[in-house]
Each structure stands twice: as structure tokens, then as C-alpha cells.
Amino acid sequence: MVKIDGYEFAEGGVCAAKGFTASGVIAGIKAGNTTKRDLALIKCSVRCRTSAMFTKNKVKGAPIIVSKEHLKDGFAQAVIVNSGNANTCNDNGIEIAEEMCGLTAEALGIDKNDVLVGSTGVIGQKLSIEPIKAVIPDLVNSLSESGSPLACEAIMTTDTRKKEIAVEFELNGKKCHIGGISKGSGMINPNMATMLAFITTDVDISERLLDKALHAACESTYNMVSVDGDTSTNDSLFIMASGLAENDEITDEGEDYTNFVGALYTVMMNLARETARDGEGATKLIECITYNAPDDETAKTVAKSVVSSNLVKAALFAADANWGRILCAIGYADAEFDISKICVELASAKGRITVFENGAGTAFSEETAKEILSEEEIQIFVDMNSGEGMAIAWGCDLTFDYVKINAEYRT
Amino acid sequence: MVKIDGYEFAEGGVCAAKGFTASGVIAGIKAGNTTKRDLALIKCSVRCRTSAMFTKNKVKGAPIIVSKEHLKDGFAQAVIVNSGNANTCNDNGIEIAEEMCGLTAEALGIDKNDVLVGSTGVIGQKLSIEPIKAVIPDLVNSLSESGSPLACEAIMTTDTRKKEIAVEFELNGKKCHIGGISKGSGMINPNMATMLAFITTDVDISERLLDKALHAACESTYNMVSVDGDTSTNDSLFIMASGLAENDEITDEGEDYTNFVGALYTVMMNLARETARDGEGATKLIECITYNAPDDETAKTVAKSVVSSNLVKAALFAADANWGRILCAIGYADAEFDISKICVELASAKGRITVFENGAGTAFSEETAKEILSEEEIQIFVDMNSGEGMAIAWGCDLTFDYVKINAEYRT
Numbered sequence: 069m070v071k072i073d074g075y076e077f078a079e080g081g082v083c084a085a086k087g088f089t090a091s092g093v094i095a096g097i098k099a100g101n102t103t104k105r106d107l108a109l110i111k112c113s114v115r116c117r118t119s120a121m122f123t124k125n126k127v128k129g130a131p132i133i134v135s136k137e138h139l140k141d142g143f144a145q146a147v148i149v150n151s152g153n154a155n156t157c158n159d160n161g162i163e164i165a166e167e168m169c170g171l172t173a174e175a176l177g178i179d180k181n182d183v184l185v186g187s188t189g190v191i192g193q194k195l196s197i198e199p200i201k202a203v204i205p206d207l208v209n210s211l212s213e214s215g216s217p218l219a220c221e222a223i224m225t226t227d228t229r230k231k232e233i234a235v236e237f238e239l240n241g242k243k244c245h246i247g248g249i250s251k252g253s254g255m256i257n258p259n260m261a262t263m264l265a266f267i268t269t270d271v272d273i274s275e276r277l278l279d280k281a282l283h284a285a286c287e288s289t290y291n292m293v294s295v296d297g298d299t300s301t302n303d304s305l306f307i308m309a310s311g312l313a314e315n316d317e318i319t320d321e322g323e324d325y326t327n328f329v330g331a332l333y334t335v336m337m338n339l340a341r342e343t344a345r346d347g348e349g350a351t352k353l354i355e356c357i358t359y360n361a362p363d364d365e366t367a368k369t370v371a372k373s374v375v376s377s378n379l380v381k382a383a384l385f386a387a388d389a390n391w392g393r394i395l396c397a398i399g400y401a402d403a404e405f406d407i408s409k410i411c412v413e414l415a416s417a418k419g420r421i422t423v424f425e426n427g428a429g430t431a432f433s434e435e436t437a438k439e440i441l442s443e444e445e446i447q448i449f450v451d452m453n454s455g456e457g458m459a460i461a462w463g464c465d466l467t468f469d470y471v472k473i474n475a476e477y478r479t
Numbered sequence: 480m481v482k483i484d485g486y487e488f489a490e491g492g493v494c495a496a497k498g499f500t501a502s503g504v505i506a507g508i509k510a511g512n513t514t515k516r517d518l519a520l521i522k523c524s525v526r527c528r529t530s531a532m533f534t535k536n537k538v539k540g541a542p543i544i545v546s547k548e549h550l551k552d553g554f555a556q557a558v559i560v561n562s563g564n565a566n567t568c569n570d571n572g573i574e575i576a577e578e579m580c581g582l583t584a585e586a587l588g589i590d591k592n593d594v595l596v597g598s599t600g601v602i603g604q605k606l607s608i609e610p611i612k613a614v615i616p617d618l619v620n621s622l623s624e625s626g627s628p629l630a631c632e633a634i635m636t637t638d639t640r641k642k643e644i645a646v647e648f649e650l651n652g653k654k655c656h657i658g659g660i661s662k663g664s665g666m667i668n669p670n671m672a673t674m675l676a677f678i679t680t681d682v683d684i685s686e687r688l689l690d691k692a693l694h695a696a697c698e699s700t701y702n703m704v705s706v707d708g709d710t711s712t713n714d715s716l717f718i719m720a721s722g723l724a725e726n727d728e729i730t731d732e733g734e735d736y737t738n739f740v741g742a743l744y745t746v747m748m749n750l751a752r753e754t755a756r757d758g759e760g761a762t763k764l765i766e767c768i769t770y771n772a773p774d775d776e777t778a779k780t781v782a783k784s785v786v787s788s789n790l791v792k793a794a795l796f797a798a799d800a801n802w803g804r805i806l807c808a809i810g811y812a813d814a815e816f817d818i819s820k821i822c823v824e825l826a827s828a829k830g831r832i833t834v835f836e837n838g839a840g841t842a843f844s845e846e847t848a849k850e851i852l853s854e855e856e857i858q859i860f861v862d863m864n865s866g867e868g869m870a871i872a873w874g875c876d877l878t879f880d881y882v883k884i885n886a887e888y889r890t
Contacts, residue, residue: 126818127810157806159839191803192840255790255807296789297708298804299811378707378789379666382885392602393709395568396666399538400710407537428570429603468879474793 075237075331081216084234084247085270086312087113090215092222093207095199098152098189107200108222109172109207110266111146115182116308118144119279121286123258123303129154130161131185132304134169138181142275144308145179147266148172148207149186150200151225151251156301157192167197175208186264186304188225188251220249223264226473227253231342235331239315239324244271246331250339254348254474256295257376258286258303265290265305265339271328272311273318281329282307289336292368292461294376295347296470307332344375344462349469351444352384353462358450361457366403368459373401374448375463384446385465389414389437391423394448409453416443486648486742492627495645495658496681497723498524501626503633504618506610509563509600518611519633520583520618521677522557526593527719529555530690532697534669534714540565541572542596543715545580549592553686555719556590558677559583559618560597562636562662566606567598567712578608586619597675597715599636599662631660634675637884638664642753648742650726650735655682657742661750665759665885667706668787669697669714676701676716676750682739683722684729692740693718700747703779703872705787706758707881718743755786755873760880762855763795764873769861772868777814779870784812785859786874795857796876800825800848802834805859820864827854 078084089112092105120139122132138144148168155161169183176183187195210218220230234247250265273281286305311317318324345353356374361367374380377397383390394412412424418440421432440446489495499521506518531550533543549555559579566572580594587594598606621629631641645658661676684692697716722728729735756764767785772778785791788808794801805823823835829851832843851857 125807125810126816127806154803157803157835157839159837190801191807192835255804257811298788298790298807301803301807301810377709378881379709379885382882385882386886388886390601392565392568392712393666395538396536396602396709396712399536399712400668405537424568424603426570428568466882466885468882470789471793471796471877471879471882474790474877475797475799 075235075334078234078236078245080234080247081220081232082110082247082249082266082268083213083216085245085268085310087270087310088268089211089213090219091207091210091212092218093203093210095203097150097199101152105218105222106150106152107203107207108149108219109146109211110219111176111211112308112310114310115143115145116310117142117275117278118306118308119282121282121305123300125299125301127301129156129187129302130165131155131187132302133162134165135184138169138184143182144184145182146172146176147184147186147306149223149264151188151223153187153189153193153195154191154302155187155195158194160194164195164197168200171201171204175204184306188223188264188302191301216249223251225251226348227251227346229342229346231339233335233338235334237327237331239271239327242313242315244313244315245269246335248335248339250343252295252343253346254296255298255300256293256343256347257297257299258290258293263300263303263343267307267335269309270313271309272313272315273309273328277318277325278307278309281332284329285332285336289333289340292372292459293340293344294372294463295344297376341462344464347464348473349467350464351467352465353445354384354464356448356450356461358452359458360455361452362405362455363457364459366405367457369403370398370401370450371459371461373397375461378466381463381466384441385467387438387441389423389441391429395424398450405452406454411451411453413449414440415447415449416440416445418443486646486745489645489647489656491645491658492631492643493521493658493660493677493679494624494627496656496679496721498681498721499679500622500624501630502618502621502623503629504614504621506614508561508610512563516629516633517561517563518614518618519560519630520557520622521630522587522622523719523721525721526554526556527721528553528686528689529717529719530693532693532716534711536710536712538568538712540567540598540713541576542566542598543713544573545576546595549580549595554593555595556593557583557587558595558597558717560634560675561611562599562634564600564604564606565598565602565713568603569605571605575606575608579611582612582615586615595717599634599675599713602712627660634662636662637759638662638757640753640757642750644746644749646742646745648738650682650738653724653726655724655726656680657746659746659750661754663706663754664757665707666709666711667704667754667758668708668710669701669704674711674714674754678718678746681721681724683724683726684720684739688729688736689718689720692743695740696744696747700744700751703783703870704751704755705783705874706755708787752873755875758875759884760878761875762878763876764856765795765875767859767861767872769863770869771866772863773816773866774868775870777816778868780814781809781812781861782870782872784808786872789877792874792877795852796878798849798852800834800852802840806835809861816863817865822862822864824860825851826858826860827851827856829854
């Protein structure tokens, strides 16, 4: 993980970076919706070097197929996104996704190939272009530098919180920005890709390094989040770089690149962490920190195994220090290590206790454990005592509401 | 999968096979338990060729370490099993497990190395030998040919139903039997092993073929069950063969071996299926049948991915035909195949409907779908249209009660 000093959190979300405006309107895509914004637009004043990562699921939403095609030249200028319907597994899906791009391009006066598209919601219900077509003029006219929260609202489905962030930092004396919005909150187990996330920056950076930075940051942020182990068909992560900060273009992996990756990591880590915290039905954020692991890969596998265990998640919902389930999840992680060297601690703002070391449970106060685990942010520290690898994974507890939300979602 | 004709279901569970007796008593192992049997014994009148499979979890219960040691010579004559405490991650675990075998051997007048041991329950709490020691005379004195249901009750934890079965068939004109008992019902995702299951037979079969048959049957029965994706630390599967049926010893993979494997498959398939049905909090059994797959391995991976998806499981709890989630789970299965060829049907005793083919959803009656999915046994048929591989996986729905049971289990 790269860390930098010298950056500050900034206002503006996806509009913090120079050149970007955004908007979000109510299109009424899901039957009966007349109150929630469900169509978002992010636009830049110039064509942007753009990199993207998509789901590894073999079932891919039509918007992914169309966006990939439009990204072949490495540039984009706008993204249109709807919630309420995933436009996936529909026989006219690609046609509709192309039409979304075409109508947006026409209204903006730009090339259709410079428009990307994302969709999220129910799989397998046809998406009608009519409600979208009807509000595109309004969507374009309302684009503004203060539009990020509206776009952020428009991409939400079962999310209960907006996930929006921006940072400011300097490169060669020029103020630079990276901002982003993201949505969860079920079917979350990204694999080399993510849920929907849109990152913008005004940094001038080569196409190759923009892509490299995105993959590097994703690897230790979005790919370390699990809400329910289900990898969505529509996971998409975009980063658009306008270059309007007027820094010297980043063309090698020197200090500027390191600073850029650090800032990008901060943005994506915050969005990923908030996505875990806002997992469907969640009452707690669970962070598993594995360290002194044989290597980073092992650390990642173990950390992700712990935050993905239904039994660990259900125990933490009840603030129950059932560390046997944590050990069990460490033990079935698909990696090679010496289980006898492991030490496990539980922590939160209320304190930190050791629950397991030297191959056996330790004596700890159940009362203290309960107090620690009753907090809304829980850390599970796993000291593997066998090397220098480390990783952090984020998850959430498993609650009655997760079942409720997902038993009732479609109908 | 091997199927045989000519066998019949029989009474007696683990005592159906000649030579075996069983018992189950109340030892009071879990604090406050004065009403549920929690200590079981299965014994044979002769030393048995015995084969076993254990959890692949790196954290292994002490009983597994001790049983492996005692099985080095390939023979056993008795198994003692407790519920209420897993005897795992305790610094004196091996000592206690050895003592359980020692006390049993002494009371039975047999060699300690011929006694196997199993434990199930909470991980990481010390298991006291005292309550066990106190009831061993009673446990031994109450051994009987009608003791299988008592032993079966004694190994249950959150199980709500007994899992007990036996079959009778003939080899060279001799009546032969295979019977078994098994327990679930959470932390169920066996991997080359199983939850606790004890199989007995009176068939005379070589050590090598007994072992081979056990692995073959396990692969398409227990290893195709998932309740919650968590692989337990104590999964153990034992088969003891007394040889008292007086059939000609099975020493090659001819017709007798095929018949034996078929009968064993039937016993283990039934126990595995009942374990899925009785998954923690479950209201429905979910069976995913994949066929015309590129190969059996792909069929297995896809079927298991479908029954393991939290989102599929929650939708079926609500009898919601949310087939998009099934497609999603097929799509992220770790296997190579052509997703566009897939056809998905939903079925139960109430009928069968196609929900997906030619890459898109089909028009179906939501009312009919609801009626089909409101049954207690649901089949998901996945026709992969690309070969001759097939598999069946078993799971259950994800309910409020799963969360309730697991949020409250330990304390």
C-alpha cells in the first residue's frame, strides 16, 4: 500500500477535478419510482484519457459490452448511468445501451464513441429507452460543478448512504484533484473489478500509467471488499483524466506517479470501505488486518476469507467474541501458512484484546469483548508471525435485514 | 454417479449391518444441558477395516488428530462422539481426546488404538473429561441393536431432524447392509471430507477398495452440499466394515464393487441431502442439477456455485423467481464454459418452467413460478448444452432464522 502526505480531503466529489460537471434526475426507470433520482451524467469539458475495469463474471451487462467498445481508443468525455434496471440478460440490451450513449452524445454535441454507459438494478427485465429519452434534455441542462451529490444519489440502489469523496494535492506546484462516487450495496464481491464507481481527475498522466495506477489501487481497495460473496454482472470502475491541472504529464514511475497512486488509493480505499460499511442490512463495518504474513497474497487471501465468512459476520452482528469462527475462516483460506503461529486480536474504539495465541484461546473478559464488539467499526488483527506480507479487507455483519432486503428485492 | 437396482431401504441405521450396536446418553457436556443426549457410542463385535476422510481446514479439532493416529493400522472397533463442544483450539485437546478413547477402550475391554473419537460444538472452550467419565459405564451398558436413533440424537447440535438411513442388498446370495448417521447443520461446506458422519457395513471388502469407494461416494454427495460456505474444523466421515455378511471379500473393481459403491452412494446421498434440507434456519431444500456440461468437474463447480449464493438462497426463501441471481452465480463459477448456451428451468412437485434460454429471460407466469417455488423442495435445472458432464449439488434457503441461530449460538 502506498501512502502519501501532503494531500487534503476536498469538496465536490466527481466535480472536484477541473473540467468536470455532473447531474442526476428522476427518470422513473423502475415502475412506481417518482421520487428517487435514477439517471446520472458525468461530463468533462474536454476528451479524457480513460481507463476502466469490469466484472469477471461470464454474464456481463450490456452496458459493459458497449462501454468496452467505446473505450477502444482510450478516450471518453461523458458517462451516463441509470439505476433501477441492470440491462443485463435482455435480448435488446446492447441496442438500448447504444441508444443511451447516442442520445447523450447528441444532446451534448459530442461523439457517441466518447460516451460510456453503466446500469445497475434487477437483472433480466427489459429497459425501456422512453423514460430516459424524456429526461435527457433536463439531465444535460442541469449539469453543474455542484452536481456530484445528485449523480451520486442517482446511482444508488439499496445503498443507504452516498459514497462520495475527493482529495487535493500538488504536482510540480499545480493543484491536482481526484474525486469519485460509488454505489454498492449487495452482490458485492468484486474480482479484479468493482461495483459501479466513477473516478475523475484533472491530472495529466499517460494512458499506460493511468491504467496501471487504476489496477494497482483496485487490487488493494475494491478487490478487498466483500458484502455477500456474489460477484455482480455489472461491476464497472471508470477513471477519467482531463489533464486540466496543467501538471507536467506523468510519463514515468517517478515521484509524481507515486503521489498520484497514493491519492488514488486514498479515494478508492474510502469509497470501498464505505461500500462495506453500507453493505445490505449491515450495522457494522468489519476490517480484517493481516500482517507478518508469508507474503501479500497470503495476507489478502486470509483477510478476505475472514470478512467473507457468514458465521463470523453473524457472530459480530450479535457482538459475540466467537473467535473460533475467525480461526475456522483463517483455516479454510486457500493459502499456505503455519496456523500454529497465528495470534488474533479484536479491537474497536473501545479497546483491543487478544483472543487467540500459541494455538489456543486466551482468557479474556467477555464483558470487555462485548463492549469492544458493540461499536460500529470492528477491527480483527491477524498476526501471522511468519513474514512481512500485509493486507486489509473490508466487510460487514450479516443481519436480519440482509435477508429481508434480498428476499423482497425483485418483486 | 453409480446407481444400482436391487437394494431396499432398511431399518436400524448404523446397527443395520451385522455386528454393530450403538447407544447415546446425556452427559451434560454443555453447561445447563440436562435433557439432550450428547454422548454417542458405536461399537462392533469384531475389529473392522475402517476408512476415514477429514476436514481440509488447517485448524483441525483434537479428535481428528487422535483418530488419524489410531487409524494408522486401518482398523477400528468403536467410535465415541460428543456434541456440545468441538474440543478444538484447546491446549489440552489431544490429551482429552486420548482420554475419551482410553476410558471407552477400558470399559469395552478392547485396545485403545481401536477406538476413534469425534467432537462437535463450540470451538475454543475446554472440554472437561469429568461428565464423560461419569457416564461411560452407562453408555457401554446401554449398547444395543436398536441404539442408532439414540446415538443419532446425541451427535446433533443445531440440527432439527435426525439423519439416519440404512439399505439392504445382496452380494453372492448374502444379505449385506450399509447404514449411517450424520449431523449438520451450520459451518457446512465440506471439502474432500464432511460434517460428522458414521457409516457402518457388514460387507467384506479390501482396505484399498473400502477407501476408494468412500472417496468416490463422498465426492458426489457430501462434497456437493453447502449450507453457508464455512468449512468446519471438525468434519469427519468414518466407514467401518465388519465383514460379517460373509460375502466373498471384494478385492477387485468388478460387479460386487460397483454394487457396493451404488449402495454406499445411496446412503451418503440421502444423509447429505437431509443435511442440506436441515441447514441452519432452512425452510427449503435446493437441488441444482447441471447437465450436458463440458465435463463433470465443470458441472460440479457450476452446481455448487448456484446453491452457495446468498442471493439465490434469500430469493428462494421468498419464493421469488429471481433467475438473474441464478445466472449471476453461474457466471462467476470458477470454470470455463459458454454462457450463451445455457438454459435454466425451475421445478418442484408443482411443475416446471423455463426462465432463461438463448441468452435472455423467457416470458413466464409469475403466479406459476410462485406456486412452484413455494414448495419445500426446489430443483434448479441448468442445461449447459455443451457436453455430457453432470452433477447435483444440495443447499438450502437463507432465512431470518439462520442469522438468529448464528448471532446467538455461543453465548
